[in-house]
Amino acid sequence: MRDRTFTPSRMLIYLFVVLVAVAWLVPLIVVILNSLRSNEEIAQTSMIGWPLRWAFGNYLTAWSDFCVAQTCAGIRPYMLNSALVTIPATIFSTLLGAVAGYAVSLWRFRGDQWIYGIVTLGIFLPQQMRLLPWTIVLRDTGLMNTLTGLVVIHTIQGLSFTVLFCRNYYVSIPQELIRAARIDGAGFFRIFWRIILPLSPPILVVTVIWQFTHIWNEFLYGVTFTTGQQQPVTAALIALSAAVADIPQHGVQSAAVMIAALPTLLIYLIGGKYFVRGLTAGAVK
Amino acid sequence: MTDTVATAPRTGRSATPSVVGRLPEYLTIWVPLLLSAAHLISFSLWTIWISFTPSTLVPVSGWVGLRHYNAVLASRNWNIAFDNLLLFGSAFVLLSLVTGLMLAILLDQRIRGENTLRSIFLYPLAVSFVVTGTVWSWLLNPGLGIQKLVQDFGWTSFRFDWLVDRDMAIWTIVIAAIWQSSGFAMALFLAGLRSVDSDLVKAAQIDGAGPIRMYRRVILPTLWPITITVIVIQLQFAISTFDLVRALTNGGPGIATQLPALVVYDLMFQRGLLGRGAAAAVLMLLILLAVLLPYAAWRHLQRRRANHA
Numbered sequence: 001m002r003d004r005t006f007t008p009s010r011m012l013i014y015l016f017v018v019l020v021a022v023a024w025l026v027p028l029i030v031v032i033l034n035s036l037r038s039n040e041e042i043a044q045t046s047m048i049g050w051p052l053r054w055a056f057g058n059y060l061t062a063w064s065d066f067c068v069a070q071t072c073a074g075i076r077p078y079m080l081n082s083a084l085v086t087i088p089a090t091i092f093s094t095l096l097g098a099v100a101g102y103a104v105s106l107w108r109f110r111g112d113q114w115i116y117g118i119v120t121l122g123i124f125l126p127q128q129m130r131l132l133p134w135t136i137v138l139r140d141t142g143l144m145n146t147l148t149g150l151v152v153i154h155t156i157q158g159l160s161f162t163v164l165f166c167r168n169y170y171v172s173i174p175q176e177l178i179r180a181a182r183i184d185g186a187g188f189f190r191i192f193w194r195i196i197l198p199l200s201p202p203i204l205v206v207t208v209i210w211q212f213t214h215i216w217n218e219f220l221y222g223v224t225f226t227t228g229q230q231q232p233v234t235a236a237l238i239a240l241s242a243a244v245a246d247i248p249q250h251g252v253q254s255a256a257v258m259i260a261a262l263p264t265l266l267i268y269l270i271g272g273k274y275f276v277r278g279l280t281a282g283a284v285k
Numbered sequence: 286m287t288d289t290v291a292t293a294p295r296t297g298r299s300a301t302p303s304v305v306g307r308l309p310e311y312l313t314i315w316v317p318l319l320l321s322a323a324h325l326i327s328f329s330l331w332t333i334w335i336s337f338t339p340s341t342l343v344p345v346s347g348w349v350g351l352r353h354y355n356a357v358l359a360s361r362n363w364n365i366a367f368d369n370l371l372l373f374g375s376a377f378v379l380l381s382l383v384t385g386l387m388l389a390i391l392l393d394q395r396i397r398g399e400n401t402l403r404s405i406f407l408y409p410l411a412v413s414f415v416v417t418g419t420v421w422s423w424l425l426n427p428g429l430g431i432q433k434l435v436q437d438f439g440w441t442s443f444r445f446d447w448l449v450d451r452d453m454a455i456w457t458i459v460i461a462a463i464w465q466s467s468g469f470a471m472a473l474f475l476a477g478l479r480s481v482d483s484d485l486v487k488a489a490q491i492d493g494a495g496p497i498r499m500y501r502r503v504i505l506p507t508l509w510p511i512t513i514t515v516i517v518i519q520l521q522f523a524i525s526t527f528d529l530v531r532a533l534t535n536g537g538p539g540i541a542t543q544l545p546a547l548v549v550y551d552l553m554f555q556r557g558l559l560g561r562g563a564a565a566a567v568l569m570l571l572i573l574l575a576v577l578l579p580y581a582a583w584r585h586l587q588r589r590r591a592n593h594a
Binding site: 010013014016017018020021024025026027028030031034042045046047048049096097099100103104107109115116118119121122124125126127128129130131132133134136156157159160163187188189213216217218219220224234237238241250253257260261264265267268272275276279280 | 307309310313314317318319320321322324325326327328329331332335344388391392394396402404405406407408409410411412413414415416417419420421422423424426429430431433434437464468469472473476521524525527528531532546549550553554559562563565566567569570573577
């Protein structure tokens with residue numbers, strides 16, 4: 001059963017997995033090819049085809065000239081918005097999650113398990129239960145339709161994941177290590193900086209990758225709490241596809257889709273192993 | 286909230302510095318944790334409260350009992366959304382489970398290029414639903430995508446127009462959702478297969494069990510806990526599906542692919558019926574609890590059994 005010789009049944013297995021893999025790649029290949037075909041060419045044939053003339057200009061148009069709603073600055077400002085939301089929110093939620101995860105798992109205090117349980121509830125609670133309150137809070141604090149507002153939301157909501165990841169990682173650090181350090185007179189922060197943080201890179205990589213992809217890909221909050229020029233790229237893509245419904249511009253739209261997907265695709269290609277670890281860490285615990 | 290910070294535990298720790306000296310420590314521990322926990326609880330209660338008030342464009346106090354719930358439950362929009370959820374949820378979970386398990390079993394056969402294949406099956410998960418929904422809306426569009434391609438090849442009577450077919454449109458969401466997330470099921474199953482006790486496998490081999498018997502009798506039964514976890518997570522995903530539908534069909538044609546999450550959004554932000562929207566959100570929560578509570582009970586039982594063993 002587990003040999004490497006080519007028997008007919010193994011050929012069948014290969015044939016099958018390769019076929020599925022091709023099917024899985026088709027959507028990606030189609031977008032890449034379309035992003036290099038002119039709008040006219042796509043309109044004349046179909047969305048699936050080889051570029052007859054390479055239209056690299058699509059990327060330029062998608063990046064800086066394309067019109068979404070009334071403004072014609074391409075997808076660039078929205079990419080910038082997404083970056084300005086995703087990067088700080090990822091850093092804040094990861095750092096806070098690391099400290100809180102350390103406190104919950106190693107420092108221990110009264111009620112820690114309770115509060116940890118409530119925080120991780122955030123993973124399951126549907127976003128829709130929090131939409132209205134966030135709307136009201138953002139309006140009252142003047143953060144409605146600002147990138148800061150989105151950063152605040154993603155930082156606080158992200159804690160549910162980051163605390164879970166870090167806590168599950170830190171519980172395997174022996175309690176004796178902390179006890180010994182405390183006897184030596186080290187306090188909460190000293191132990192965190194000197195002992196916990198140096199042990200943390202593996203989990204911090206997982207957490208950062210997870211949070212980055214999560215926040216970059218988020219759509220509901222982006223579309224609810226921001227409008228026009230303040231929207232992240234996911235919301236802009238939807239606005240864009242509504243805008244071009246009358247005059248299809250699939251070449252440019254494909255280029256825009258590729259640009260918007262690129263940051264998370266790159267992270268997946270580089271840190272795929274860690275991405276999967278985050279996925280399963282969230283699932284199994 | 287600040288009360289709790291002030292009364293944060295100072296349980297007798299020897300050589301404890303003064304409370305003031307430890308204030309930064311309390312703040313860093315409690316502020317993020319409390320912000321997170323407090324917003325989850327208070328926001329949920331807030332939404333529940335609004336669902337019982339006469340709020341329309343702005344939240345107002347008052348009490349209308351179950352009026353919003355009755356209105357939502359009586360609306361055609363919600364009923365279609367609920368039926369769609371049942372169909373989409375069960376079809377998607379079942380099919381992604383089967384696809385994921387099959388891929389995991391095949392990848393577990395010491396296949397060359399396993400890493401590459403695994404990456405290919407998983408990559409859709411890294412991409413936003415907005416992106417994948419958009420792409421699938423092109424592929425499934427009868428005038429642009431697969432149908433057009435096949436017809437251009439000469440098979441002019443070929444039809445694949447589910448995207449614009451009221452009865453079939455929900456299946457396009459199933460297709461895209463399976464493509465997006467059966468890699469996740471595969472990853473979990475693969476981890477489960479790799480952790481099967483190799484002694485058990487060897488013993489069964491010595492007993493002369495063929496591969497099919499081996500899977501049916503020895504390996505697959507060990508995967509039950511993973512299977513249930515995958516089912517619950519995928520169901521949870523199905524219940525809150527929003528982006529994918531928004532990008533793929535936007536609930537259409539008509540309201541044929543409406544799902545609860547879209548109904549909530551529509552009521553709250555497009556029709557300005559906050560109370561009714563909140564009631565729909567609470568109904569979503571109840572559907573979710575119907576899945577999660579049995580799961581939590583099962584996990585609890587399992588843990589108890591493990592502790593007793």
